[in-house]
Amino acid sequence: MLKSADVTLRALEDTDLKFLYDLENDAEVWGIGSDTLTPISRYNLRRYLENAAADFYEVRQLRLVICAVADNRAVGTVDVFDFQPHHRRAAVGIMVARAERQRGYAVAALQVLCEYAQYTLQLHQLHCTVAANNTASLRLFRAAGFRRVGVRRHWLRTAAGWLDAVELQYVLGAE
Numbered sequence: 001m002l003k004s005a006d007v008t009l010r011a012l013e014d015t016d017l018k019f020l021y022d023l024e025n026d027a028e029v030w031g032i033g034s035d036t037l038t039p040i041s042r043y044n045l046r047r048y049l050e051n052a053a054a055d056f057y058e059v060r061q062l063r064l065v066i067c068a069v070a071d072n073r074a075v076g077t078v079d080v081f082d083f084q085p086h087h088r089r090a091a092v093g094i095m096v097a098r099a100e101r102q103r104g105y106a107v108a109a110l111q112v113l114c115e116y117a118q119y120t121l122q123l124h125q126l127h128c129t130v131a132a133n134n135t136a137s138l139r140l141f142r143a144a145g146f147r148r149v150g151v152r153r154h155w156l157r158t159a160a161g162w163l164d165a166v167e168l169q170y171v172l173g174a175e
Contacts, residue, residue: 002064002116006108009064009078009116012052016065019074020045023097056121057085066096066109075100078109080117080126088124090117094140101136110144118172125171131156132164146170 002009012020024040056062060083066076076096083090092113096106117123128146130137142148146168155165 002112003069004108004112006069007075007105007112008067008069008072009109009112010067012049012063012065014046014049016074017042017045017049019065019097020049020077023077023095026098028098056080056083060085060090064113066094066105068100068105075103075105076109078113080113080121088122090121090123090126092126092128106140107143110140114145114170114172123172125169127167127169129155129165129167132166138166138168141168144170 021040021042024045027039051059052063061079061081063077063079065074066078067073068075074097076094078095079093080090081093092110094106094109114126117126126146127149128141129152130141132138132151147170148166149169150167152165152167154162156163
């Protein structure tokens with residue numbers, strides 16, 4: 001089981017539709033972790049949930065729900081995507097519901113995910129891209145053991161202009 005003292009990571013269930021709908025339609029985070037700038041419908045999320053159990057090696061992505069151990073309540077999601085089997089690496093993204101932030105769920109989830117990625121998925125490394133002004137996410141990934149490996153200049157387009165992106169990497173099993 002994918003579990004720590006604080007969180008459990010589990011597969012998506014059809015009962016997650018409302019939670020995902022609320023999480024994905026938080027306009028405050030649109031464009032931060034993806035190119036999404038529009039609402040997503042329940043219909044499209046339902047279709048997504050129907051195919052969410054596909055094999056990681058086939059679809060090269062995985063989304064897990066982060067649940068608080070105390071009451072088994074869904075508090076966020078963590079994604080493994082852009083999986084490259086030959087190089088045994090993948091990107092990671094995480095989203096915690098606004099009301100659940102600053103409670104340690106994200107760092108606990110990343111720690112559980114890193115262990116799962118290393119020992120079960122047999123990955124060599126995980127990486128992520130974070131907007132340079134997203135101090136909370138930069139602090140989170142550093143706390144989970146990711147190291148800054150570079151900056152992409154003017155990488156992210158926003159309504160206010162271009163932002164730099166910080167590249168972070170976690171080499172699994174490396175000290």
